[in-house]
Amino acid sequence: xxxxxxxxxxxxxxxxxxxxxxxxxxxxxxxxxxxxxxxxxxxxxxxxxxxxxxxxxxxxxxxxxxxxxxxxxxxxxxxxxxxxxxxxxxxxxxxxxxxxxxxxxxxxxxxxxxxxxxxxxxxxxxxxxxxxxxxxxxxxxxxxxxxxxxxxxxxxxxxxxxxxxxxx
Amino acid sequence: xxxxxxxxxxxxxxxxxxxxxxxxxxxxxxxxxxxxxxxxxxxxxxxxxxxxxxxxxxxxxxxxxxxxxxxxxx
Numbered sequence: 001x002x003x004x005x006x007x008x009x010x011x012x013x014x015x016x017x018x019x020x021x022x023x024x025x026x027x028x029x030x031x032x033x034x035x036x037x038x039x040x041x042x043x044x045x046x047x048x049x050x051x052x053x054x055x056x057x058x059x060x061x062x063x064x065x066x067x068x069x070x071x072x073x074x075x076x077x078x079x080x081x082x083x084x085x086x087x088x089x090x091x092x093x094x095x096x097x098x099x100x101x102x103x104x105x106x107x108x109x110x111x112x113x114x115x116x117x118x119x120x121x122x123x124x125x126x127x128x129x130x131x132x133x134x135x136x137x138x139x140x141x142x143x144x145x146x147x148x149x150x151x152x153x154x155x156x157x158x159x160x161x162x163x164x165x166x167x168x
Numbered sequence: 169x170x171x172x173x174x175x176x177x178x179x180x181x182x183x184x185x186x187x188x189x190x191x192x193x194x195x196x197x198x199x200x201x202x203x204x205x206x207x208x209x210x211x212x213x214x215x216x217x218x219x220x221x222x223x224x225x226x227x228x229x230x231x232x233x234x235x236x237x238x239x240x241x242x
Contacts, residue, residue, distance in 0.1 A: 063202035093196040122196040130195045
């Protein structure tokens with residue numbers, strides 16, 4: 001017996017309805033999703049206000065091993081390019097603020113650290129790994145997405161930062 | 169016929185709903201999973217010792233990265 005077309009249609013609609021919530025990831029060439037998050041001192045960091053600078057947004061957590069290795073490197077980048085129009089915004093996603101503070105006591109950050117315990121920012125960026133980093137150019141466009149922290153990638157990211165800073 | 173359609177649809181909706189209600193944790197939500205207590209072996213040193221004893225009592229060569237002979241003397 002052939003099922004009536006209306007039943008097939010309704011089934012198709014049902015299946016499609018369940019697929020809808022899976023949003024696509026933010027990729028290279030797209031505008032970086034805006035965010036406005038607080039630092040530990042209560043200052044608010046707004047991505048839009050950093051327009052005109054080269055920004056490196058890094059999502060990290062105290063429980064993430066590779067994040068521990070990325071902090072010294074991000075400190076180096078800040079020392080080298082911090083006064084040349086380059087800003088690192090490290091977004092902490094720990095549920096408990098104390099965990100992040102313990103991490104920062106061991107590995108002090110010379111760059112901006114903001115807190116997003118609710119995880120709305122990594123969700124907006126559809127971060128696929130921890131850490132996930134997004135290099136954003138002066139116009140607010142994502143030019144590079146890094147998933148995880150690998151020593152082999154350090155040179156490539158730094159070259160890209162230098163190129164972006166050189167391009168006026 | 170219509171009644172059966174409806175029943176089938178309800179069954180389908182329930183089946184799909186069962187799968188949709190499970191949201192796997194996102195990468196930034198895995199803090200609890202990363203805790204040491206969530207490891208298969210919470211204490212690596214104790215696990216190693218246990219493995220060593222098991223191996224020497226069992227009298228067979230290991231495959232777990234722990235040295236041990238087959239004589240039962242170590």
